[in-house]
Every structure is written in structure tokens, then in C-alpha cells.
Amino acid sequence: MKRLCLPFAIYIPTDYPLGLGELWWLVLEGAVRKADALDVTIAGQQSRFVTRTPAQKIFAFNKIYWQLRKLPEAELRAQVRRIAAAAGYDASTLCSDEIMTWEELRALAADPLVTLGAHTRRHLALAKLPAEEARAEAAESVAILEAELGRPCRHFSYPYGDVRSAGPREFDLVRELGLKTAVTTEKGLIRAEHAASLTALPRISLNGDFQTLPCLKALLSGVPFALWNTMAVLRRPRAASACRSAIRSGSAPISPSICRAPKAQPRRC
Numbered sequence: 214m215k216r217l218c219l220p221f222a223i224y225i226p227t228d229y230p231l232g233l234g235e236l237w238w239l240v241l242e243g244a245v246r247k248a249d250a251l252d253v254t255i256a257g258q259q260s261r262f263v264t265r266t267p268a269q270k271i272f273a274f275n276k277i278y279w280q281l282r283k284l285p286e287a288e289l290r291a292q293v294r295r296i297a298a299a300a301g302y303d304a305s306t307l308c309s310d311e312i313m314t315w316e317e318l319r320a321l322a323a324d325p326l327v328t329l330g331a332h333t334r335r336h337l338a339l340a341k342l343p344a345e346e347a348r349a350e351a352a353e354s355v356a357i358l359e360a361e362l363g364r365p366c367r368h369f370s371y372p373y374g375d376v377r378s379a380g381p382r383e384f385d386l387v388r389e390l391g392l393k394t395a396v397t398t399e400k401g402l403i404r405a406e407h408a409a410s411l412t413a414l415p416r417i418s419l420n421g422d423f424q425t426l427p428c429l430k431a432l433l434s435g436v437p438f439a440l441w442n443t444m445a446v447l448r449r450p451r452a453a454s455a456c457r458s459a460i461r462s463g464s465a466p467i468s469p470s471i472c473r474a475p476k477a478q479p480r481r482c
């Protein structure tokens with residue numbers, strides 16, 4: 214990035230540089246890696262996964278991960294702790310081993326190409342939380358980031374960032390906190406219309422699903438999103454109709470909760 218002079222932003226869940234973050238998706242990965250078999254009960258449904266081969270481990274991880282993502286945050290994390298304990302996987306130093314400290318982040322932030330934004334404190338899906346808790350997660354992370362870096366924080370990223378994790382309530386509360394932009398993980402290019410909804414920006418994800426250069430070029434052309442949006446029109450005529458009317462009249466900002474393209478591939482945190 215530095216060689217190409219490309220500015221970039223990193224979003225920080227502010228408990229993490231202190232070693233206090235619960236990286237549950239990595240804990241699950243570690244447990245699956247260590248175990249030869251896992252018995253899990255999620256939402257009353259009991260399943261047994263044999264996890265001896267790499268293919269079995271990948272299958273089990275994906276199944277368990279996406280089932281967990283539907284749960285309330287506290288239940289999700291309690292489940293992962295149980296799975297890790299059953300597998301004999303010790304995650305006690307995982308966060309401090311994997312995550313940069315505030316000292317390291319301050320050194321990074323000194324580079325003019327780098328913007329550090331807030332990403333809540335504990336990396337919880339805000340839309341699953343009561344309004345006050347969601348507001349506190351966002352507001353406290355901004356305040357902590359500003360105190361640690363000694364500069365204003367103007368940018369935010371929603372944990373997970375999909376429609377189940379961030380919606381109109383979160384877009385409003387982040388705007389009310391005075392943040393200038395906030396990004397979701399809804400896939401898409403930023404267009405002129407997004408000037409009216411800067412706390413609900415789409416992104417293109419490169420974290421595993423589309424890592425080849427041809428894929429990236431295709432995504433940056435915007436063509437896949439045009440196709441996905443067309444499919445959305447066919448699949449969800451009422452939502453698409455509302456979306457088109459809002460855009461045509463200019464009466465409403467573009468919101469991923471209404472106008473999102475369908476997910477091409479599942480995305481992990």
C-alpha cells in the first residue's frame with residue numbers, strides 16, 4: 214500500500230488492542246482444527262461433525278459458523294466457549310497474540326496514508342443489541358480511539374456489516390454521534406447517490422471470496438452488482454419497486470437495507 218501510495222483505513226474494536234477481545238470465529242477455527250469430532254447443539258438442534266480431514270474441518274466450520282451467526286451475541290459466544298472447551302482448545306492468549314497493541318497502532322496511525330476508524334468495543338452485531346447498548350458500543354469505541362490516538366475519529370465500520378447486523382437504526386445512531394462515514398459489508402460500488410447516506414456505505418470484500426485479479430477487475434467494473442441488482446428486482450419486486458421509486462424521486466437516500474444486492478458468497482468477519 215505504501216509503495217503504491219494508496220490511502221487505507223483500518224477499523225478497530227477498541228477492546229482488542231488491550232487483549233480483551235473475544236475472537237470467537239478464530240476460537241471456533243482453532244477448536245475445529247484441534248478436534249477429530251465435535252458435538253454441538255445450536256438452537257436445540259444437536260449435530261455431530263467428524264473433523265479428521267481438512268475437507269471435513271472446512272465443512273464443519275462453515276456449518277457451525279453460519280448457524281452461530283443467527284444467534285444472539287451472548288449465546289453465540291457462550292456456544293463457542295463450550296465448543297473450545299470440549300475440543301481442549303485454549304484461547305486465553307489468542308487476542309493478545311494476534312492483535313496489535315495501542316502502541317503499535319499509534320505508530321501505524323502516524324503514517325499519512327493510514328486512517329484508523331472505530332469498530333465498536335467488543336465487535337458485537339449492533340442490530341442484535343438493545344438501542345442503548347448499541348449506542349454505547351459505538352460511542353465508547355469512538356471516545357477510546359480518540360483518547361488513544363489523540364485525534365478526532367470520524368469514520369466507523371459496523372461489525373459483520375450485513376443487514377442482520379446493521380440497519381437504519383444503526384445508520385442513524387452513528388450519524389448522530391457525529392461520524393462522517395460508516396461502512397457496511399453490503400457488496401457494491403459507491404455512487405453519487407451515497408452522498409446522502411454516508412453512514413451506510415457498501416464495500417467490495419476481498420477477504421477470501423474474490424482474491425484473484427480478474428475477479429477484482431470484474432467487481433470494480435460494477436458489472437456483477439448490476440447483475441445482482443437485476444436479480445434482486447426479479448426476486449423481490451416490492452422491495453425493488455420501492456427502491457427504484459426512492460432513487461427516481463430523490464426522496465430517499467440509497468440504503469443497503471432496501472437496495473442491497475444479494476450476497477454472492479458468504480462472508481466471514
Ligand SMILES: [Zn+2]
Pocket residue numbers: 332336371372373482
Ligand atoms: Zn470486523
